[in-house]
Amino acid sequence: MTKCGEATGPVTMQSVAKAAGVSPMTVSNTFKYPERVQEETRRRVREVAAELGYIPNHVAGNLASGQSRVIGAVIPSIKNSSFYKYVRGMQDAAAETGYELVLKLADTKRQETAAIRTFIGLRVAGMTLVGNEHEDQAADLLRKTGVPVVEAWVHRDPLDMAVGYSAAAATRAMVDHLAAAGRRRMGFIGYAGDVASRYTERLPAFEERMRQHGLDPGLCHLADEADGFGAGPKALDALHRMDGSIDALLCPTDIVAAGVLFECGRRGWSVPERLAVAGWGDYEIASEISPQITTVQPNAYEMGRTAIDMVVARAAGLESGTRLTDTGFEIIARASTAAGME
Amino acid sequence: MTKCGEATGPVTMQSVAKAAGVSPMTVSNTFKYPERVQEETRRRVREVAAELGYIPNHVAGNLASGQSRVIGAVIPSIKNSSFYKYVRGMQDAAAETGYELVLKLADTKRQETAAIRTFIGLRVAGMTLVGNEHEDQAADLLRKTGVPVVEAWVHRDPLDMAVGYSAAAATRAMVDHLAAAGRRRMGFIGYAGDVASRYTERLPAFEERMRQHGLDPGLCHLADEADGFGAGPKALDALHRMDGSIDALLCPTDIVAAGVLFECGRRGWSVPERLAVAGWGDYEIASEISPQITTVQPNAYEMGRTAIDMVVARAAGLESGTRLTDTGFEIIARASTAAGME
DNA sequence: TTTTGATTTTGTAGCGCTACAATGGCAGAG
DNA sequence: CTCTGCCATTGTAGCGCTACAAAATCAAAA
Known part of the structure; x- marks a missing residue:
């Protein structure tokens, strides 16, 4: 039974308590430790609170309890x-x-x-x-x-x-995967500048693993992180100039890999026959584009x-x-x- | 001068005040209304606060002021x-x-x-x-x-x-754009189910504008919002079956448009010659894919x-x-x- | 020197809630 | 019928800060 027309100031725990005929602590407990309050009381408090449109002020609660x-x-x-x-x-x-x-x-x-x-x-x-x-x-x-x-x-x-x-472990796994698919002249695209360690970890891992496979780890290009798709064409261009027989490419993201795929399309290169392309991150585009992109799925x-x-x-x-x-x-x-x- | 070794409980405004030899209110004002505090005092308070590693408790502040x-x-x-x-x-x-x-x-x-x-x-x-x-x-x-x-x-x-x-205005503008490019058999892809009005507004606007151009507005397909890229191929398939001479397609997002482009690639359809494709939302992919996608840029x-x-x-x-x-x-x-x- | 007015600083009183200890009520044991 | 033990409920105090008004300070005016 709401008395309508009365000034509806901010509904506080106090006002709920008064309206329900209990102490403020009982209201507090009703919301925070329901098991401490008898079923009947709890029900009534909840009802009154709902009727008044009471929303607990967590700011005050945090302050009082020191917890958030x-x-x-x-x-x-x-x-x-x-x-x-x-x-x-x-x-x-x-x-x-x-x-x-x-x-x-x-x-x-x-x-x-x-x-x-x-x-x-x-x-x-x-x-x-x-x-x-x-x-x-x-x-x-x-x-x-x-x-x-x-x-x-x-x-x-x-x-x-x-x-x-471990980005390094994932990089090693990807090199292994490409090597198992028969690739030899693998290129690596990284990011230039001041980027996060989850990116910088990859290049050393790439180089090390390539050597372990007896392959040349020198085919690397650092792209601009801000370039998005655009980094793909630029990197492919640079790496192809470094080694015309490049047959695989590790990209820092699926977005870059998709950019590479677009560029391959323009050049008339078939993927994966002419060039194998690996992405990173399991982006939606990786499974939608044709051909679908091999990727690192980071859980x-x-x-x-x-x-x-x-x-x-x-x-x-x-x-x-x-x-x-x-x-x-x-x-x-x-x-x-x-x-x-x- | 920090006294080291003393118990560093939570640093409160009170403790800063004491350490700086002023009242708590002066500390409060120093942070909230610097102009109310004399330069010299302010500087000292700031110094002491920094030394003690004081971070104002906004929770308490909000509660006291009723503002956030x-x-x-x-x-x-x-x-x-x-x-x-x-x-x-x-x-x-x-x-x-x-x-x-x-x-x-x-x-x-x-x-x-x-x-x-x-x-x-x-x-x-x-x-x-x-x-x-x-x-x-x-x-x-x-x-x-x-x-x-x-x-x-x-x-x-x-x-x-x-x-x-206005999504309706944007839809009308896009229909005009396609009509001006000589398209007559335009298809529309919408979203099925309980979707936001910013999507549902578009179909009526499409139908109305098509009629105003004296064109048939019947070529519509409702896709699943969750399909992402995948909606493109499905929709193209459905609409092409409805009318083999379809020559333009309005997509609900650039993502769907990209999906349509992939599918056109598979079918050997050239874009825009065989089919004009319009997206929505100015996604990054729209300007990176080939051909670049016409889109609605929503500011x-x-x-x-x-x-x-x-x-x-x-x-x-x-x-x-x-x-x-x-x-x-x-x-x-x-x-x-x-x-x-x- | 006293007064005035402006400026700077400081108590006081909560904001709305919760921890904690204390109260009251009530069953069953003695 | 009293006492113990247990549960539901209730005061009290205070979290850390800020609004407001009151007080203190000080320079300039009288």
Whole structure:
């Protein structure tokens, strides 16, 4: 029975308590520890709260309890569909454990630091970051405050905790795959400039593995990360000039690989006969384009889930939690790297 | 001069005040209203705060002031690169106006409602949503709390405020563009099922405009939104069966258009000679694929900026703010729809 | 020197909620 | 009929900060 017409100021726990004829603590308990409140009382409080349109003020709750149910995730970009799956994994895991996930985008290290500062200011229960390269200031902040933090997409030297897979291992696996398909003159496309370690790890692994196969690891080209599809044609051009007999190409992303495929089309090169093309990241385009692109599937969803589980475990006080989780990867072999002779 | 070794409990405003020999209010003002504090004092407070590693607790600040510098954005997905630009626009505008933008992903209406509830629980200063179709419960919540909220990507019937462009106008412009290029048998691909109005607006506009041109508007196919690239081949197949002389195709996204291009490649159809293909959304792939795809460029970045500006204006108490902003669109004409006879 | 007015600083009183200890009520044991 | 033990419920205090008004400071004017 709502009395209509009365001034509807902000509905507070106090007002719900008064309307339900109980103390504020009972209202609080009804929402936070329902088992502490008798069924009958609980039902009535819930009813009154719903009628009044009460929404608990988590800001006040956080302040009073010193605890938060919010986890902040900093992500470098959302252009990459792998990150989409990563975020989905985090979202699902958070929902299942009763936490809220909020995101902040940060394209640069400086923005990452700002995002971390914001999240700390909001006193989140924990955070997830991408990569393990941060500004000193950011690392200090995290260490000093001791918030649970998981670095995803890396699997070494965690600030606190980390979850990821070995880009080096994936690179080796891809070289093995191409070698098994009979390729010999493999080219490698990397990224130039100040890029994340999940990219820089790859070239040394490529060179090492090529040597182990007795192959020449010198066919490398560094592309501009901002180029997207466009990096493909440029890189193919450069590498083909270096060695006209190049017969395989490892690309940093499926997007670049698709760019290479478009360029092959223009040149009239058939893939995989003339050139085998390998991508990275299991983007949607890799399975839709013709020929379909062989790729590294990084288990992004699983990684996201694990990241949140680690944060939650630490936030819940389980100090024994794992500091490092390897969620692995998978080489998805497709037409773009099929063996030359069937 | 930090006294080392002492128990470093959480650094609060109180402790900074004590260490700097001023009252807590002076510390508060130093950060919130620097001009109220004398230069000398301000400098000292800042110094001490930095030394102690003080990070203002915005949770407490929000509670005390009843105000927040956080804006929540609910986005339906991050797969679409237009949303990326939209988010970037929001991020930049928020940073410039001194607000913090946090994101929540919501693929479904139910998740959207949950996200809205979370943001309200966090007492954000305002929110942005995508689209104008929400659960009744969500609309109630927003109305009742009166938080400033902007619906983006739509330009009608705002809950509170809205920013977007007319998908119908863009559809008409695209039909005109194709007609001007000499196309007569145009096919339309839409999305089946319960999709957002920014999609459903298009078909009626297509049909109406086709009739105005004296053309047959019957060549329509509804695809599955989840199909991505894969929708292209399916739709082309269906429409070609309906009318073998189909000479143009309006796709719901550049992704679908790219899928159509792949399928044309398989069939040996040349684009645009045999079939003109138009996309939507100005995805990266549209300008990278060959031939480049004509598309609708929705000014997503601008839209994001405007959304935040509207929220901020309302949050700052300027009730006179605009309720509805049209950020327009642009038809980017490319090779995929070039006139048949040059 | 006293007064005035502007500027800078400081108490006071909460914001809405939750931890904790304490209360009240009520069953069954003595 | 009292006492113990247990549960449901309730005050009390305070989380860290800010709005507001009051107080202190100080230079210039009278």
